[in-house]
Amino acid sequence: MNAPSDTLGAARLAPAASDFETLFETHYESTARAIARVIHDNGRAEELAVEAFLKLSRNPQVLALNGGERTGGWLHRTAIRLALDELRGRARRARYEGLLVWARSAQPDELFSAAQEQGRVRAVLAAMSPRHAELLLLRHDGASYEELASSLDIHPASVGTTLSRAQQAFRKEYTKRYGER
Amino acid sequence: MANDREFVDKSLGSLNAPEGFAPNAAHAKIRLQGRTAPRSRRWVWAAVPVTAVLLVVMMSVPAARATMGMGEPPVSLEKIHWMLMSHWHSLVELVHGPARAPDFIAVDASGKTVRLSDYRGKVVLLNFWATWCAPCKAEVPWFVDLQNTYKEDLVVLGISFDEDGWKSVRPFIEERKVNYPVVLAYPGLPEQYRKIESLPATLMIDRDGRVQGTHLGLASKAQYDALIREQL
Structure with a gap:
């Protein structure tokens, strides 16, 4: 049976549109919050959360899992990836704009953010290897070793070692930039 | 000294979403529907x-x-x-498509932080004005009325260019019972909005934060009303 034309993602998801709507209702807020926590920008967090659901709507394999928890895990990982991409993009833009520093004045939120611990942590995450940053954020959000292994496509036995390396890399980058805390 | 794991846990634990963040699923649904619709040519x-x-x-x-x-x-x-x-x-x-309105953060007369991107999902009428500008003052009662009429979907946001700041602006907005947020322009903000060459100037920003129109000079209330209704 075809879904009504005004249903979310109906063009691609006719058989599972109602499941998609349920997933959206269930996970939208947590997805947007996970992104906002990393990038600290409400408006952009909501845009990226929509992006995550758009990716979901175009990924029939994940939708076929048809399990709220497993799809929720996929959404969370996608949200973290999008948030980290955004952070790295901002860091890159800031570097380019730094070259033209005479052409623009620093915005108040940039000045405020740089002075705060949160701003430092975000800068370090943006500078690290994407895999390490993703691993740390997912682990901090409570992902199990099995979930981390599946998310990063590594053997479960090597998750501990990779995680430990990521933690070292984070601390090293933080200390290099801001000194010991 | 904390070990690496404790160090990372403490650092990541400091991250949080901006205060008062309330994701709006209804608006997100509209955006998602727009994105799944056939692409523009x-x-x-x-x-x-x-x-x-x-x-x-x-x-x-x-x-x-x-x-x-x-x-x-x-x-x-x-x-x-x-x-x-x-x-x-x-x-x-x-x-x-239309350019995105440059985001900014400022503080209103009550000390509340106002950030343009926080109004995504609503239509924003961004008005650049000053208390010494007669046409700007003529528009203020219209904006008060329009804010009342479209309170669910519209945010009028005033940016004052008064050099002496709240000293002039606060008594004015109290006397005129201005019911929308007003902030002060700060160094750097006018450069972000390059098209603003004179006052008053008003930008119509759609629900996705894109500038759909810029009007320089005095317009009529009916004109603003029509522009707002186009975006609702």
Whole structure:
């Protein structure tokens, strides 16, 4: 049976549109919050959360899992990836704009953010290897070793070692930039 | 000294979403529906002027004209360069759609932080004004009325250019019972909004944060009303 034309993602998801709507209702807020926590920008967090659901709507394999928890895990990982991409993009833009520093004045939120611990942590995450940053954020959000292994496509036995390396890399980058805390 | 794991846990534990963040699923649903709809073919239309410009440029290169046995170019390269620069923003808008309004953060008269991107999902009427500007003051009661009429979907946001700041602005907004947020312009903000060359100036920003129109000078209440209704 075809879904009504005004249903979310109906063009691609006719058989599972109602499941998609349920997933959206269930996970939208947590997805947007996970992104906002990393990038600290409400408006952009909501845009990226929509992006995550758009990716979901175009990924029939994940939708076929048809399990709220497993799809929720996929959404969370996608949200973290999008948030980290955004952070790295901002860091890159800031570097380019730094070259033209005479052409623009620093915005108040940039000045405020740089002075705060949160701003430092975000800068370090943006500078690290994407895999390490993703691993740390997912682990901090409570992902199990099995979930981390599946998310990063590594053997479960090597998750501990990779995680430990990521933690070292984070601390090293933080200390290099801001000194010991 | 904390070990690496504790260090990372403490660092990541400091991260949080901006205060008062309340994701709006209803607006997100509308955006998602827009994104799953068939894609726009604006780029096809953009290809027409781009091709025309390329042809004119080619025809103006003396070497190319000599190869084709043609004389001196009727339009100089300098003139073409000037024309391209003049219309560049229009071409970009044709391809990418209207530009996003530059985000800013400021504090209103009550000390509350106001950030433009926090109003995504609502239509924003961004008004640049000052208490010394007579036409600006004439518009204020209209904005108060419009804010009342469309309180669910519209946010009027005033940016004052008064040099002495709240000293002039606070008594004015209290006396006129201004019911929308007003912030003060700060160094750097006018440069973000390059089209603002005089006061009053008003930008109509859609629910996705894109500038759908800029009006310089005094307009009528009916005009603003019509512009708002176009975006609702």
